Amino acid sequence: MEKWQKEFWDMIETVADEVESFFLEMTEMVDSFFELTEEITEQVQNTITTELEQYLQELADPIMGVYWELEDVIIDDVDLGFPYSVEPCSEKNPACIGCRHYHGQVYSGNLLVCGMHPYGWEDENCPDWEQEEL
Structure with missing residues (x-):
């Protein structure tokens, strides 16, 4: 090359x-x-x-x-104007626990407990208490 x-x-x-x-x-x-x-x-x-x-x-x-x-x-x-439920307890409405008459609806800020006792019963022994039907 x-x-x-x-x-x-x-x-x-x-x-x-x-x-x-x-x-x-x-x-x-x-x-x-x-x-x-x-x-x-x-x-x-x-x-x-x-x-x-x-x-x-x-x-x-x-x-x-x-x-x-x-x-x-x-x-x-x-108050929203709508009814709502309130369950009974030992502090408020203890006589209504398990009662068939308990209504427990709030209308315009007022709780309607039941027809016989609209404001609830004062002690734990309501004379109108009846067992709730299951």
Whole structure:
């Protein structure tokens, strides 16, 4: 082989090696760039999530406090106008526990205990008490 041919093939091999080296370095740079962007994205996402949760918590606490206060006011002070049931217990209307005449509905804030004793019996021995039918 002549000298110029050998030099030509050496030059082609050198160019091929340099191109391969260039692309390997570019691949490493692209990989590094993607790793960096993934880390930055994760940090930004974590930061935004944390700050958003904190902001929503700070916003929600006063609102929930007002809500619970209003719920207490509504339940305690406002009559919704709908009848609802009240079960007899040992503290209130103990004579009515298990009685078939017990009505136990609240109308406009007034409890109707039964037809014979609308406000209930004062002690535990009601003269009109009858076993509730099952």
